[in-house]
Amino acid sequence: MPLDDATHRYTLPGATGDWEIVVGLEVHAQVQSNAKLFSGASTEFGASPNTHVSLVDAAMPGMLPVINRHCVEQAVKTGLGLNARINRFSRFDRKNYFYPDLPQGYQISQFQFPIVGEGEIVCERDDGSRFTVGIERLHLEQDAGKSIHDLDPDATYVDLNRSGVALMEIVSRPHVRSPIEAAAYVRTLRTILRYLDTCGGDMEKGQMRADVNVSVCRPGQYEKFRETGDFSHLGTRCEIKNVNSLRFIMQAIEYEARRQIDIIEEGGKIEQQTRLFDANTGVTRAMRSKEEAHDYRYFPDPDLLPLELEESFVETIRVNLPELPEAKRKRFVEVLGLSEYDASVLVADKDRADYFEAVIAKGADGKLSANWVNNELFGRLNKEGLGITDSPASPEQIAGLVGLITSNVISGKIAKEVFEIVWTEGGDPEQIVESRGMKQVTDTGAIEKVVDELIAANPDQAEKVKVKPQTLGWFVGQVMKATGGKANPQAVNEILKKKLGV
C-alpha cells in the first residue's frame, strides 16, 4: 500500500526514489434550475433530442442571451456554502473554440471576473480523518450539447438539449494528495451541493464531471510550494478531461502519476497537455484536437452587461442558507450525543440526514434512533437495493418503535420482530405490539413463576450454576424461550441470581 495510514502520505516508489503526487480538480456541477442559463428552454433530463432547445441555444443569428436570476442565486448560494468570497462584480466572457456540439462557436463563461472567489471546504477520508482543500474560484458557464458517436459509423449525431444549461465550474487549489483524497473531495463537494439544493450531484446523469490536474514531485517539494505559493517547486501538470465517476477519478490519477514518473525516470520531460481517460482500458492518452485549441481568445461578451449584485441580494441568500453537513455533524455529536461515526454516516447523505431528523422530530431518543436508522433500516434497505426515499418504513414508524424500546414496553430483540412487521405489513408499532401481545413482561411475579418452574424441572442445571455461575445463561435462554422473548432481560437476570443464590 502506498498510503501511510498514520500520516495519510501517499508515496509512489520509483527506480530513483520515492515520488508524491499533487492534484487539483475542476468540477463542473450542473445548476439545479428549471430553465437554462440564458434562455427559457427546459433543463429536464432525458427528453427527445433537440426538443428542449430554443433559438438562443441553437445559436441562430440575432438571438440574445438573457440571464436566469435563479442560476445567479444558486451560484451565490454555493459560494457561501464553500465559505467563499462573493464577487459583487462579475462578467461574462466568450471562450472561443469549434466543436459540433457548440453551435455558437464559443462558450459563454466567466474568465477574468468570476462570481465567486476564494473559499475552502473540510473533507473527510474513509477513516474519518479530515483535510482542508482550498477553493480558487467558482464561475458560471454554459454547458455544451451532446455528441453521439455510435449511431452511425461515419457520422456524429448531435443533441442540443443540454446546450445552454447552467454549470458552475468549481476550481480547487492543488491541495489534494492522493487518489483517495480526490474522491473524498468530490464526495464532500457533492454532499454540500446536495444540501444547498444547487446541484443534483448525480454523476451518472452527468450532473457532475471533473477535470483532474495531476503532477508528481519529490517528497518535500509540496511543502515548499505551500510555504511560498511558488508553483516551480511542483512538477509539470497534465489535465485529464471529463472524468465522470469517483472510481474513474482515482484510476485516472493512479495511471497518470505512474506514467509521469516513468517518463521522468527515463530521462524525459513532462509536457503540459490535455489528456483523456479511457474507462475501458484504465489508460490516459493525449487529446489531439486540443493541441491548438488552448488558444481560446477570451473576450468580454458584448451581448451581456456586467453582473453587479446588490449587497441585499447576497445577504438574503446568506440568511436563508440551510444547515450544512459539517455543522449538522457537529450538532449531532454535541447536542444529540451521537458517536462521530454515526453522525458522519447520517450526514454523508442529505436524504438520510433528513430521514433521521424526521425520526427525532417525533421525540425519539437521538442515539437509539441513530442506531436503528444506521443499522437496521440502512442494512435492510441495502439488502433490498432500495434508497432511503423508497423506505417502506416511515420516520414516524421508526420513531414509534424507538419510543417503545426507550419506555421499556418492548426489548431490543422484540423490536426487531416489530420492525419486520412494519417493513412487510405496515402499521403503527404501538398497535402491533398491543394487538399481538408482544409487550415485554416486566411483571416480576410472572417471571418468578416461570423461573420457579424451570428450577424445579432442572435441578441438575440449578446445582451446576452454583458451582459455575457463568452457566446462568442457560436459564436466561430458557426463560426467554418460555416467555416468547418478552421477558425483560434485566429482570430475568436479577430474579435468577436471587433464586439460585449466585
Next chain:
Amino acid sequence: MSVSEDDVRRIARLARIAEPKDRVAKLTGELNGILAWVEMLNEVDVDGVEPMTTPVSTPLPLRDDTVTDGEIREKVLKNAPKAEEGFFVVPKSVE
C-alpha cells in the same frame, strides 16, 4: 503591436477560415495598419482610470426561472444540412 504572416495563418485556422494563401502578405499589411491606427489610443493618459467594461449604465436584466421556450424541434433543425431522428447529423468527430 504587430502580427506576422504566421500569426495571420494561425488566426485564420483558429477561426476556421480557409487559409488565404495568395493574400497572406496583403492581409498582414492591412491588419498591421489597423493595429497601428488603434495604437494611437495609447497616447491617452489613463493612469488611475478604472477600465470601462460597457458604455451602458443599466444593470444586467435578469429573467425568471420559468420554462417559456423550446419544443420547436422542426424550426431548430430546419436549416441543418442533415438531420435524422431528431438529431443534427455531422461528419464523424470523435477522439
